[in-house]
Amino acid sequence: MSERKEVVTMAHGSGGRAMQQMIERLFLSAFDNPWLSEREDAARLSIAALSQQGDRLAFTTDSYVIDPVFFPGGNIGKLAVCGTANDLAVSGATPAYLSCGFILEEGLPLEDLQKIVNAMAQTAREAGIAIVTGDTKVVQRGAADKVFINTAGIGVIPADIHWAASRIQVGDKVIVSGTLGDHGATILNLREQLGMTLEVESDCAVLAPMIAPLRALSGVRALRDATRGGVNAILHEFSAASGFGICIDETAIPVKPAVRGICELLGLEPLNFANEGKLVVVVSAQEENAVLEILRSHPLGADAITIGEVTGQTQVCLRGALGVSRQLMLPNAEPLPRIC
Amino acid sequence: MSERKEVVTMAHGSGGRAMQQMIERLFLSAFDNPWLSEREDAARLSIAALSQQGDRLAFTTDSYVIDPVFFPGGNIGKLAVCGTANDLAVSGATPAYLSCGFILEEGLPLEDLQKIVNAMAQTAREAGIAIVTGDTKVVQRGAADKVFINTAGIGVIPADIHWAASRIQVGDKVIVSGTLGDHGATILNLREQLGMTLEVESDCAVLAPMIAPLRALSGVRALRDATRGGVNAILHEFSAASGFGICIDETAIPVKPAVRGICELLGLEPLNFANEGKLVVVVSAQEENAVLEILRSHPLGADAITIGEVTGQTQVCLRGALGVSRQLMLPNAEPLPRIC
CATH class of the missing domain: 3.30.1330.10 (PurM-like, N-terminal domain)
Structure with a gap:
């Protein structure tokens, strides 16, 4: 043979x-x-x-x-x-x-x-x-x-759509469309031969059908898919482009238990992990619920949640369970090369 | 230091x-x-x-x-x-x-x-x-x-331009904009460390300014830049797309002496060598001279010349100095990997 x-x-x-x-x-x-x-x-x-x-x-x-x-x-x-x-x-x-x-x-x-x-x-x-x-x-x-x-x-x-990070305003809400770090954790587990039987796979998906109905809302400022560099890189990008800060609630960040486990084991931060099917949306406070509703009505956005808001500061910060904030830095390099 | x-x-x-x-x-x-x-x-x-x-x-x-x-x-x-x-x-x-x-x-x-x-x-x-x-x-x-x-x-x-290999007709002329094989010979000499002091360099250039005035002619059928696979690959592509043959005059093919030398030394065919700044133009016989004039008026087309014509046969052939034709085959692979 x-x-x-x-x-x-x-x-x-x-x-x-x-x-x-x-x-x-x-x-x-x-x-x-x-x-x-x-x-x-x-x-x-x-x-x-x-x-x-x-x-x-x-x-x-x-x-x-x-x-x-x-x-x-x-x-x-x-x-x-x-x-x-x-x-x-x-x-x-x-x-x-x-x-x-x-x-x-x-x-x-x-x-x-x-x-x-x-x-x-x-x-x-x-x-x-x-x-x-x-x-x-x-x-x-x-x-x-x-x-x-x-x-x-x-x-x-379409002619009436002008999404851009420069349009972000103080008081806007920051929403993610689902659990963070699935793609990064999957690749890390595979490649470093951690041998964990992870109940997680890459979230790799085309998000266009979920995004299209958001075009009907006037309060959507900017969207990103949080790939290489994770949500953290996007928050810093938004902050730099708008001149404002962003404050995120640590307890609101949706992370699958298996991904949380791999992060704790290795001392890594899921906000830095790549996703391949997750959106970050910045929207006016008035239309926060409308965005959540649209996202949650799509299978890829079932776990959509507001994780924070835009502030008058200029830094990106993380608010812990006890209400204490710390500045979230953009790492010099993310933990995983060749993640995408 | x-x-x-x-x-x-x-x-x-x-x-x-x-x-x-x-x-x-x-x-x-x-x-x-x-x-x-x-x-x-x-x-x-x-x-x-x-x-x-x-x-x-x-x-x-x-x-x-x-x-x-x-x-x-x-x-x-x-x-x-x-x-x-x-x-x-x-x-x-x-x-x-x-x-x-x-x-x-x-x-x-x-x-x-x-x-x-x-x-x-x-x-x-x-x-x-x-x-x-x-x-x-x-x-x-x-x-x-x-x-x-x-x-x-x-x-x-532009709205009135419909160049395509499928528009080629029997009797059309085949023109090249200059000497063939300069790029391929330059890379071959460098990489195989032939150590020849070649009086030739890559013809790598943007051809758009030379091509633009050709749009004023109605008899231009199809153009290609003869890169990987050389003019030979283009002739076969034209033949396959049009269903006609092409016959090329061996003595008309413009090749710099240094490139001719390297080809003869290694038993290679300049028609198979990559170019990065040479056009192949197929044009009606009526507008052959108009194309030659336009090409020659541009520094990159100074050596433009008609090398053959479209025939009612279905094969690509090469007519030698004594008038004897032989079929020109498309090689399975060209001599030089990573030429572009």
């Missing part, structure tokens, strides 16, 4: 027949859409169709280098679609089109690549996003770690 | 303070523009402004993994702007906006990264392109080779 596994070879990245065949068999069949079928270097997108949905394009990019490539709750392909779609959605846009660039290490099993591509295709299809243009490079064994993926995304922002 | 070189560390990719500082000092100052200054996850681009220039967006992406990172005529940063700008321009678009995603290997000298970023900024600025959104990841030493860059680009295609 010596079945030989098919793997990625240098020829797959060379611009010759081997590459053409891989593109056709693997990518074109999975991502199938009219733009890709044209086989031109650039996809051509109707501006008239885009302008019917809003007055501005949102344009963003992320590279994904997560280690390990497969993890409970997803894989690097699913992540590469969710992460970029979410960056579009938090700008107020409806995600529409993605590009994808693969950097493959020679020797990667084609079976693994197929699983990754299938996850991308399925996640994009479910979210109504088309992967319309792409590129594949192969580097020799040891020059990359299995597979890196870049996605860039285009979405359309 | 033991000066310690500053290098990229894992902290630079962590979402914490170290990353924020690198983004500000290195990227924001070099790429400086109103979209980046907003510091939002996604750049916001006016659809009205885009629609004034045409009716379709062109959207494309490429990852750049070239080895070595610095080479005569450019570096990976310059290449990452030129390559994606050219993919937009050959679709008929005016390149407008780029995203950039960096994957950095821990230990990369910050001085090298600064040079790469400066080259990107300068090349983009000269071409009237804004780098409006970006992302930086760092992987541990040995998990990537120095630096990989992805750029995705958005351009606008």
Whole structure:
């Protein structure tokens, strides 16, 4: 039973027949859409169709280098679609089109690549996003770690939506859409071989459907998906952009018991852990309940909760159970490299 | 004199303070523009402004993994702007906006990264392109080779431009904008340490200004920049998309003597060598001279020449000096991995 596994070879990245065949068999069949079928270097997108949905394009990019490539709750392909779609959605846009660039290490099993591509295709299809243009490079064994993926995304922002951290005001409420640190804890447990049977998996998900109804509210100031750097990085970003402070209630922060356990074991702070399916929303106090209601009506936002508010100070602080506040610093580096 | 070189560390990719500082000092100052200054996850681009220039967006992406990172005529940063700008321009678009995603290997000298970023900024600025959104990841030493860059680009295609390989017709002329194989020969010489003092450097350049006036001609069918896979790959792509053949005159192919020398030494075919600043244009016989005139009036197209024509056959062939034709096959892999 010596079945030989098919793997990625240098020829797959060379611009010759081997590459053409891989593109056709693997990518074109999975991502199938009219733009890709044209086989031109650039996809051509109707501006008239885009302008019917809003007055501005949102344009963003992320590279994904997560280690390990497969993890409970997803894989690097699913992540590469969710992460970029979410960056579009938090700008107020409806995600529409993605590009994808693969950097493959020679020797990667084609079976693994197929699983990754299938996850991308399925996640994009479910979210109504088309992967319309792409590129594949192969580097020799040891020059990359299995597979890196870049996605860039285009979405359309409706004319009346102007979410931005600079619009945050004193008295605004800070809401998170669910438990924090699930993705970070899952990857940490896997990678450091802690061997804990964690009842937790990555929260990797496209948040656009949950975000869309928030566009009906006038008091929403700014949204972020709390990925690398966790909620803490977002709070500091909001504070720097608005010039105001943010005070968070330590007891309000939703964390799954298993994640709390791993954090206490290792002396880590769940606010610094990456999430891949959690929103931070800043909203006027008047519309706090409206946001909570919208979020909680979506399965991904069932645990949405207000964790704090915007203050006239300039620092980010954490209010403990006894009412004592301490300044929350942005760490120089987060505990986990290659988390996304 | 033991000066310690500053290098990229894992902290630079962590979402914490170290990353924020690198983004500000290195990227924001070099790429400086109103979209980046907003510091939002996604750049916001006016659809009205885009629609004034045409009716379709062109959207494309490429990852750049070239080895070595610095080479005569450019570096990976310059290449990452030129390559994606050219993919937009050959679709008929005016390149407008780029995203950039960096994957950095821990230990990369910050001085090298600064040079790469400066080259990107300068090349983009000269071409009237804004780098409006970006992302930086760092992987541990040995998990990537120095630096990989992805750029995705958005351009606008004027309403009357419909260049596509499917529009190619029998009798059309095939024109190249200059000498072939300069980029490939330069990298081969460097990397394989052939030690030849080649009078040649990479032709890496933004071709958009040379392409723009071609939009005034009605007989232009399709354009490509002949990168990975060389002119040969483009000819096969054109043949497959149109269902016609292409016949090339061996004696017409412009190749610099130094490149010819390296090819003969190694038994390689310059038609398979990558270029990073050369166009292949297919045009009606009526407008052949108009295209040649436009190309030759630009410094990057001074050596433009007709190399062949579209035939009723279905194969790509090479006609030798004595008039004998042989079929030109697409190699399974090109001679040089990581050429771009």
